[in-house]
Amino acid sequence: MSRPKVPSASWLPKLVVAPSFLLSFFFIYGLIAWNGYLSLSASHMLPNYDYVGFSNYVDLFDNDRFHVALKNMLIFGVLFIGGAMALGLLLAILLDQKIRAEGVLRTVYLYPMAISFIVTGTAWKWILNPGLGIEHLVQSWGFPNFQFDWLVDDQHAIYCVVIAGIWQASGFVMALFLAGLRGIDESIIKAAQIDGASLPRIYWRIVVPSLRPVFFSTLMVVSHLSIKSFDLVIALTSGGPGYSTDLPATFMYAMSFSRGQVAMGAASATIMLCMVAAIVVPYLYSELRTKK
Amino acid sequence: MGALTIANVRKTFGNVEILKGIDIDVQAGEFLILVGPSGCGKSTLLNMIAGLDAPSAGTISIGDRDVTWLPPKDRDIAMVFQSYALYPNMNVAQNIAFGLEMRKVPKDKRDEAVQRVAKMLQIVPLLDRKPGQLSGGQRQRVAMGRALARDPKLFLFDEPLSNLDAKLRVEMRAEIKLLHQRTKTTTVYVTHDQVEAMTLGDRIAVMKEGVVQQFGTPEDIYARPATRFVAEFIGSPAMNMIPAVRSGGGATANGIDLPLTTAQRESLQSSKAGKLTYGLRPEAAQFAADGVPGTLRFTEPTGPETYATVETAVGNLTLRVPGYMSSKVGDAVHVKWAAEATHLFDGDTDKRIG
Amino acid sequence: MSPRALTWHRVILWTALILFAIWFLTPLYVMIVTSLKDMDQIRGGSLLSLPSAPTFASWGKAWDQACTGTDCGGLKPFFLNSVAMVVPAVAISTTIGCVNGYVLSKWRFRGSEVMFAMLLFGVFMPMQVVLLPMSQILGYFGIASSIVGLIVMHVVAGIPSTTLFFRNYYVGLPDELIKAAMLDGAGFWRILWRVVLPLSTPILVVTLIWQFTNIWNDFLYGVVFSGADSKPITVGLNNLANTTSSVKEYNVDMAAALIAALPTLFVYVVAGKYFVRGLTAGAVKG
Numbered sequence: 001m002s003r004p005k006v007p008s009a010s011w012l013p014k015l016v017v018a019p020s021f022l023l024s025f026f027f028i029y030g031l032i033a034w035n036g037y038l039s040l041s042a043s044h045m046l047p048n049y050d051y052v053g054f055s056n057y058v059d060l061f062d063n064d065r066f067h068v069a070l071k072n073m074l075i076f077g078v079l080f081i082g083g084a085m086a087l088g089l090l091l092a093i094l095l096d097q098k099i100r101a102e103g104v105l106r107t108v109y110l111y112p113m114a115i116s117f118i119v120t121g122t123a124w125k126w127i128l129n130p131g132l133g134i135e136h137l138v139q140s141w142g143f144p145n146f147q148f149d150w151l152v153d154d155q156h157a158i159y160c161v162v163i164a165g166i167w168q169a170s171g172f173v174m175a176l177f178l179a180g181l182r183g184i185d186e187s188i189i190k191a192a193q194i195d196g197a198s199l200p201r202i203y204w205r206i207v208v209p210s211l212r213p214v215f216f217s218t219l220m221v222v223s224h225l226s227i228k229s230f231d232l233v234i235a236l237t238s239g240g241p242g243y244s245t246d247l248p249a250t251f252m253y254a255m256s257f258s259r260g261q262v263a264m265g266a267a268s269a270t271i272m273l274c275m276v277a278a279i280v281v282p283y284l285y286s287e288l289r290t291k292k
Numbered sequence: 293m294g295a296l297t298i299a300n301v302r303k304t305f306g307n308v309e310i311l312k313g314i315d316i317d318v319q320a321g322e323f324l325i326l327v328g329p330s331g332c333g334k335s336t337l338l339n340m341i342a343g344l345d346a347p348s349a350g351t352i353s354i355g356d357r358d359v360t361w362l363p364p365k366d367r368d369i370a371m372v373f374q375s376y377a378l379y380p381n382m383n384v385a386q387n388i389a390f391g392l393e394m395r396k397v398p399k400d401k402r403d404e405a406v407q408r409v410a411k412m413l414q415i416v417p418l419l420d421r422k423p424g425q426l427s428g429g430q431r432q433r434v435a436m437g438r439a440l441a442r443d444p445k446l447f448l449f450d451e452p453l454s455n456l457d458a459k460l461r462v463e464m465r466a467e468i469k470l471l472h473q474r475t476k477t478t479t480v481y482v483t484h485d486q487v488e489a490m491t492l493g494d495r496i497a498v499m500k501e502g503v504v505q506q507f508g509t510p511e512d513i514y515a516r517p518a519t520r521f522v523a524e525f526i527g528s529p530a531m532n533m534i535p536a537v538r539s540g541g542g543a544t545a546n547g548i549d550l551p552l553t554t555a556q557r558e559s560l561q562s563s564k565a566g567k568l569t570y571g572l573r574p575e576a577a578q579f580a581a582d583g584v585p586g587t588l589r590f591t592e593p594t595g596p597e598t599y600a601t602v603e604t605a606v607g608n609l610t611l612r613v614p615g616y617m618s619s620k621v622g623d624a625v626h627v628k629w630a631a632e633a634t635h636l637f638d639g640d641t642d643k644r645i646g
Numbered sequence: 647m648s649p650r651a652l653t654w655h656r657v658i659l660w661t662a663l664i665l666f667a668i669w670f671l672t673p674l675y676v677m678i679v680t681s682l683k684d685m686d687q688i689r690g691g692s693l694l695s696l697p698s699a700p701t702f703a704s705w706g707k708a709w710d711q712a713c714t715g716t717d718c719g720g721l722k723p724f725f726l727n728s729v730a731m732v733v734p735a736v737a738i739s740t741t742i743g744c745v746n747g748y749v750l751s752k753w754r755f756r757g758s759e760v761m762f763a764m765l766l767f768g769v770f771m772p773m774q775v776v777l778l779p780m781s782q783i784l785g786y787f788g789i790a791s792s793i794v795g796l797i798v799m800h801v802v803a804g805i806p807s808t809t810l811f812f813r814n815y816y817v818g819l820p821d822e823l824i825k826a827a828m829l830d831g832a833g834f835w836r837i838l839w840r841v842v843l844p845l846s847t848p849i850l851v852v853t854l855i856w857q858f859t860n861i862w863n864d865f866l867y868g869v870v871f872s873g874a875d876s877k878p879i880t881v882g883l884n885n886l887a888n889t890t891s892s893v894k895e896y897n898v899d900m901a902a903a904l905i906a907a908l909p910t911l912f913v914y915v916v917a918g919k920y921f922v923r924g925l926t927a928g929a930v931k932g
Contacts, residue, residue, distance in 0.1 A: 344829075
């Protein structure tokens with residue numbers, strides 16, 4: 001018998017997904033490669049496909065502004081991720097205590113994720129306004145010497161971005177941890193209670209450790225959020241004062257679209273990609289492997 | 293040509309050979325059982341009969357049509373799944389009629405079929421309900437109704453009773469048997485439960501690790517199991533298996549002579565078996581005044597009979613005794629049986645000798 | 647544990663919860679309150695003080711008179727741009743995600759899992775890396791500074807996420823349901839339409855809300871790929887709040903921010919639990 005045809009309809013599914021998959025693969029991998037080439041090219045204002053090797057990367061790492069961006073990435077990253085994770089976990093634990101108003105409180109903690117980072121940035125810009133915002137408020141409460149001009153202070157402005165970021169994202173972390181907490185088997189907790197463990201002890205020794213998978217996936221999402229932070233910085237500080245609150249994302253935008261340094265912009269984008277890939281790829285790999 | 297012919301079907305997944313050459317011929321109107329432990333390949337085989345999967349080699353024919361490569365909808369078959377797979381968003385009537393709808397049967401004929409089937413299965417009051425509102429047994433009937441409505445050439449059942457509780461299982465088993473007597477449609481039924489296999493089947497194919505170990509009527513399989521596996525798989529409590537050795541023209545275990553018929557002795561002569569396994573069904577042995585001595589170890593009274601485990605020199609034997617036993621645990625007893633009721637297997641190949 | 651023994655625990659618990667709630671709500675409160683004051687009240691009062699004479703004047707101004715760069719037509723044109731962009735983008739990306747998810751979960755073929763894994767990277771990659779090439783491509787097709795270009799961008803960028811959502815959801819639908827439909831004679835499209843879609847309401851809502859929120863709130867694509875007439879509301883808001891005109895009108899800024907936030911906030915309040923499901927479905931793959 002000649003090689004038989006496979007059962008019907010096995011070509012139709014492939015045909016149906018082919019266009020969008022091809023499009024997506026080109027979009028993801030094709031454009032990454034294109035961008036990579038741009039970073040090795042002599043582009044300035046407009047793309048110029050002459051090959052110049054890694055000189056753009058050398059220039060990039062020599063660039064003062066990029067140093068500031070990387071330093072800020074570190075500060076912002078550590079504080080934002082750490083703060084959002086800690087606060088989110090705390091909120092989740094608090095809400096897990098069988099509160100009657102849980103639904104309402106959850107809505108309140110999570111609503112910031114529904115609004116744009118631009119809105120958040122705009123609002124916090126007003127709140128942290130040196131003359132009329134918090135500084136003025138606390139002074140009006142009777143502390144005439146209170147100063148809070150971080151927003152316009154180039155050494156401290158980045159911390160304002162951290163505060164606004166934590167405000168926006170901790171609800172999201174809370175939602176993830178809460179889902180994880182809810183997934184924990186009740187009977188283990190009950191057994192511990194019968195054994196006489198106190199509630200904080202139970203949380204510390206049993207609950208928190210079993211949140212490890214959720215912890216890692218949340219950590220990954222928040223880290224990835226922090227590397228992509230662009231909207232928030234633009235709205236809150238426009239990268240300023242000067243470029244003291246620059247992050248790689250805003251650096252890339254500035255180089256590519258306002259300063260006519262397309263190759264540098266492409267190089268910084270590639271660096272961002274590497275940072276994200278370093279976190280995401282191992283995570284995805286381990287996730288998909290355990291799934292098997 | 294039978295109603296369903298499976299010829300030398302093989303299936304390989306990657307490096308693993310799931311089916312190693314299956315040959316089964318089913319007559320029209322016959323109720324075929326595929327039974328075996330999990331992993332034996334019975335569900336894979338059923339999927340191939342259904343057209344949900346294709347064999348790596350071999351052919352499957354329904355009537356005289358080679359359907360090996362035909363899609364399910366062109367095979368004129370219907371299937372009842374273990375989880376019933378009723379469409380949750382449609383009501384019972386729509387579920388039953390769905391297959392007819394796909395085949396563009398006009399509405400009045402569809403309604404007729406639904407009514408006919410619903411009456412047969414006594415589910416007329418359920419026609420407007422959704423599957424979520426039905427009990428397990430009701431869903432089973434609706435699943436069968438969906439299969440019946442199409443009046444196909446072949447019915448396939450994939451462990452349909454596994455999700456029901458014990459009592460319901462017994463009831464539904466009887467209903468399936470009655471239904472088959474009425475409709476006389478050729479049926480292939482997969483199960484891991486040997487009681488279902490024995491009570492429902494016209495013929496049974498006992499499978500293990502991708503091979504049909506024996507294919508025959510329930511009586512054949514029970515009275516003359518072809519391999520040790522079949523002997524132990526069918527019948528509960530399982531057949532007693534006594535390891536034995538040749539001795540003279542017969543067999544002994546731990547020095548005790550084991551009764552053999554002349555026919556068995558003749559087969560033993562011509563066989564090359566080194567080690568032997570001597571099989572004895574629990575109902576074939578009785579307590580007697582003489583016979584193999586032993587001690588009663590424990591009893592399991594079930595009501596109509598008692599299973600008694602006796603420790604003897606040839607090993608632990610389980611007996612079936614009608615009613616309740618007067619002997620108590622620890623008592624000394626004697627166990628006796630006739631040679632005609634025994635089965636002899638090759639200790640290495642596990643195949644039947646006599 | 648007796649309830650009475652926990653009383654002081656509960657007091658601390660509730661205090662903490664309420665303090666946090668206040669922290670989260672304060673910015674919203676400040677935005678609303680500020681938007682209802684006039685500039686005198688703002689200068690005269692403080693961040694948290696209630697307006698002495700509340701007025702919606704700044705809302706009106708934010709809507710159709712405020713200056714966003716050289717134009718002074720308020721946020722209205724930007725709002726309309728966003729609507730024109732969001733509706734098609736959400737609809738198309740959701741549809742594609744649905745069909746992709748259906749195939750990847752119920753019609754698997756050799757290599758489909760690998761393809762899915764490769765697609766997944768698109769959910770996480772930083773979009774900075776496609777901005778430059780994409781602007782070349784959109785320019786080549788003549789849609790670089792238009793709403794159509796934005797729609798294309800959002801659709802292509804959204805396919806990985808929507809596919810992920812639907813695929814993970816459909817994996818939970820019993821395979822036997824599809825098999826039964828195949829035996830009943832239904833084909834690929836019929837099964838999707840008659841069996842799978844009717845069971846998809848939860849994930850459909852989650853995906854629509856998720857896509858709507860993300861696309862409406864997006865700024866990066868909006869600022870890179872839009873032209874003078876196609877800027878979405880996030881860009882408009884940013885321009886409005888960051889104009890370097892001599893007189894800063896904070897009340898208008900706040901009103902504008904609220905206008906920009908209202909659609910997604912409204913969806914959130916109405917269908918919040920689906921929003922949460924979207925977040926947890928996307929991040930905690932299960």
